Amino acid sequence: MITRELIIETATGLFIKCGVKTVTIDRIVKELHTSKRSIYNHFKDKESLLKACLAVYHAKVKQENEEIIESSENAIEAMGYLHQKIVGRAQHVNPNFFSDIINYYPGLLHESYRNTGNFAHHQLVLLAEWGIKDGIFQEDMDVEVVGKTVLSLLKLLKDNDMFPVTEFSKERLTFGIMVPYMRGLCTPKGIELLEMQEELFRVSI
Numbered sequence: 001m002i003t004r005e006l007i008i009e010t011a012t013g014l015f016i017k018c019g020v021k022t023v024t025i026d027r028i029v030k031e032l033h034t035s036k037r038s039i040y041n042h043f044k045d046k047e048s049l050l051k052a053c054l055a056v057y058h059a060k061v062k063q064e065n066e067e068i069i070e071s072s073e074n075a076i077e078a079m080g081y082l083h084q085k086i087v088g089r090a091q092h093v094n095p096n097f098f099s100d101i102i103n104y105y106p107g108l109l110h111e112s113y114r115n116t117g118n119f120a121h122h123q124l125v126l127l128a129e130w131g132i133k134d135g136i137f138q139e140d141m142d143v144e145v146v147g148k149t150v151l152s153l154l155k156l157l158k159d160n161d162m163f164p165v166t167e168f169s170k171e172r173l174t175f176g177i178m179v180p181y182m183r184g185l186c187t188p189k190g191i192e193l194l195e196m197q198e199e200l201f202r203v204s205i
Contacts, residue, residue, distance in 0.1 A: 002038040012053040019096025020050060021104060047105060054112035062119040069123060075131035076193050079182065080200025087170050090158055121147045136190035146185065153177050174201050
């Protein structure tokens with residue numbers, strides 16, 4: 001039976017692998033070995049299907065992030081494992097997945113992110129507050145500004161136009177962008193901890 005969940009799972013996999021523009025309803029139908037009617041029984045068009053796919057995708061990322069944070073010993077360790085997960089995801093997502101949504105479905109990506117509670121920003125704020133409480137981060141730092149800044153820096157790491165992958169490895173960008181910024185937020189205790197856990201940020205992918 002072709003369920004709504006199966007359609008979303010299949011379409012999401014195709015969108016992530018191939019980008020959104022090139023994946024038509026016909027291709028999803030072929031992948032599922034079904035008929036268009038089966039798709040349109042659940043979704044009125046490709047955009048409504050994409051919206052459902054984004055909701056599931058963001059919910060999954062949010063849950064993965066929460067599990068990492070809950071299992072980490074401190075904020076810096078959590079940042080290291082989150083960074084590994086972010087870089088790992090980027091290797092399995094066609095860059096056109098996000099650029100197609102931005103270009104052909106303006107506002108849809110931000111809408112989906114807002115509907116999931118702007119989770120990445122709130123998780124980073126939580127990490128900042130946790131680090132301050134543990135004496136790892138400077139107590140006078142503006143956690144809201146830091147949260148937004150880290151998100152912007154993470155986007156820079158994925159900007160292949162500014163940093164072509166042939167010249168800039170993810171590790172080079174991490175230690176040229178993210179780690180120096182984190183070091184600037186740290187207390188002496190935090191710097192010592194960051195140096196001890198530096199390997200967490202050495203992604204060779």
